[in-house]
Amino acid sequence: MPTIPPHEDEPRTCRLCSVRSNGICRVLDTSQLARLARHTRSTRHEAGAEVFGDETDITTYANVVSGVIKLMKVLEDGRQQVVGLKFANDFIGRIHAASNALSAEATSEVELCLVPRALMEAMLEENRPLERWLMKETLRELDEAREWMVTLGRKSAAERVASFLYLIALHVNPELGSDTATVEYDLPLTRSDMADFLGLSIETVSRQLTELRRLEIIVIHNKRHVHIPDTERLRQRAG
Amino acid sequence: MPTIPPHEDEPRTCRLCSVRSNGICRVLDTSQLARLARHTRSTRHEAGAEVFGDETDITTYANVVSGVIKLMKVLEDGRQQVVGLKFANDFIGRIHAASNALSAEATSEVELCLVPRALMEAMLEENRPLERWLMKETLRELDEAREWMVTLGRKSAAERVASFLYLIALHVNPELGSDTATVEYDLPLTRSDMADFLGLSIETVSRQLTELRRLEIIVIHNKRHVHIPDTERLRQRAG
DNA sequence: GGCGGCATTTGACCTATGTCATCAAATGCG
DNA sequence: CGCATTTGATGACATAGGTCAAATGCCGCC
Structure with a gap:
């Protein structure tokens, strides 16, 4: 830049x-x-x-x-x-x-x-x-909107949540290639906003985050702070 | 025009x-x-x-x-x-x-x-x-894409199918207000294409069409030809 | 330090929609 | 004219994700 x-x-x-x-x-x-x-x-x-x-x-x-x-x-x-x-x-x-x-x-x-x-x-x-x-x-x-149409129309809840986390990760670090990389950020959206973005219920978003945590794809502190040790694993989960 | x-x-x-x-x-x-x-x-x-x-x-x-x-x-x-x-x-x-x-x-x-x-x-x-x-x-x-994001993210199968039929009706007759009107057209998409547009399975699309027919909101001839006696009823079903 | 109010998580249950299988109708082809 | 292929409809069943309710954790505030 x-x-x-x-x-x-x-x-x-x-x-x-x-x-x-x-x-x-x-x-x-x-x-x-x-x-x-x-x-x-x-x-x-x-x-x-x-x-x-x-x-x-x-x-x-x-x-x-x-x-x-x-x-x-x-x-x-x-x-x-x-x-x-x-x-x-x-x-x-x-x-x-x-x-x-x-x-x-x-x-x-x-x-x-x-x-x-x-x-x-x-x-x-x-x-x-x-x-x-x-x-x-x-x-x-327009590209973003269409990309998101695929997510809304064809991806599972697990993939949607992963897609979202990856989207934000890309914003924090636009250079994320297909290499392993670490990213950390504060979620800019509440669970409710995420649900409205992802076309899911709050509960499903929450459960999927818990699952991602269980799989150690992400670590969350204080509800909002997300640490992604390996963005490539996340991307794979995003479908 | x-x-x-x-x-x-x-x-x-x-x-x-x-x-x-x-x-x-x-x-x-x-x-x-x-x-x-x-x-x-x-x-x-x-x-x-x-x-x-x-x-x-x-x-x-x-x-x-x-x-x-x-x-x-x-x-x-x-x-x-x-x-x-x-x-x-x-x-x-x-x-x-x-x-x-x-x-x-x-x-x-x-x-x-x-x-x-x-x-x-x-x-x-x-x-x-x-x-x-x-x-x-x-x-x-862009407007269309965003409108469709709402459909994909938040509408039921019944609403999606109705939304699609209404969308095509609008194309045939752009002046459809909220008045009762009759529209008739040939579907430009197969069930499979409709499913891919609506983020549904072929079967669900088919079932929803059957339901719309049962409710007499639409009449279908030869799989493809759709007659909508009252577009307002259809619009209401579109959510 | 305890209290009230949110946001989030978790659990139990239910339903809409997907999947798989079969059937029927329409279409094309020899 | 009849067979094969494609397209759509329907039925039986499985399941992802929604809904409702309760528990938990967190924060500011008194």
Whole structure:
């Protein structure tokens, strides 16, 4: 990851922000960045807080600075499904949206950088690289969604839970090849959120975690902290 | 749907093609269309034929002229999941793809209009509306994928089958509101394909169809022809 | 340090859906 | 025209995962 060197004209707030080097701001030049920075607003949400509602008109887009956001769809009778997770540097919001019919909630303490809708759309007009960056992001989201469709449609509970743990492991260490490696992290989701992501019940998630622990594929401390001694074993269990 | 009037300079092959008025060609002006038409190639595939392979490098993109294509993902052990369906006027292919890890097969007799990759990418460079059209298409695909994640993750077999039948009904008649309406069509998928789309076994699909027939929500002739006397009842069953 | 409230785990039980086997109907082929 | 092949329907049975209830562990708070 080549880090863009700090620059005199760069807005102070952006200097240490990873979105600058790894997120949307990466494709902006200094003057564009300055313009953007003049209109962005930073917000913080605690775990569980709703960030965008199901019905709310979209008046701002957002970039995740830190923390994790879950995108959810809810059926009338209350059943819900997490349809996407957003991590640091990810962009949130549907361009040209009529309605997204989708809500966004923080699953952990989250820091966002909000971009007014009008500005974002104006910049997209003018900035071809920005538009292209967004296209790539969207395609990545589509790939992820389809990958997850396989998990939801065809994998067993054991495979789903392993797939999820592996997914997070990949986020912590994107270089996980098929080599043995060790990863350790705090789960960004509660059991309930995991269940909603995996299309399972809380109890099944819990039982599968217990089973993974019994097999010593993972070690869990304090409910949330996961240690994976051998990511390859986990990956095999993920189907 | 405003149909673009035929034009003297318009390539002859495109005159009667619905992609011209409803698909990608809609955002092209006459000269661009002419250029494109000089390099496209029409192909035909029978039901079951593989159109793009899992591993094949993408050398062409395609537009569906008629028929239906299923996009599939396959796990090592052979389990498979349909992750998308492409109907007439839909565009197939992942721009900027490293690999899509996804195969495309005809589920019915299919007619495609192939566009060489290099040309498509060149046109995207020059043609802003084209790029934007593709972005919208991609977002639509993403919405569809997420909608389907809810179906796969949270709906019962009965709801899934109803959802599928309703999905096709919507394709036949996009104006289906919440009013009572009648729709009739031929299923574009075999029971096996439906099962792979719905994350169910063939038998379960078959049984659910039988149940829908028993409830007189649908009438089936010759295995494939479906008549839906009241789409609203079907929608309610779809969850 | 004890208490109340959550999140999680565990257990017992039940049901929806998968699996396997058979049958029936439709389709293609000589 | 009849046989073989494919596709779909149905029945019997097995089981993964859901549901409901209870136990446990953890945390902040008084």
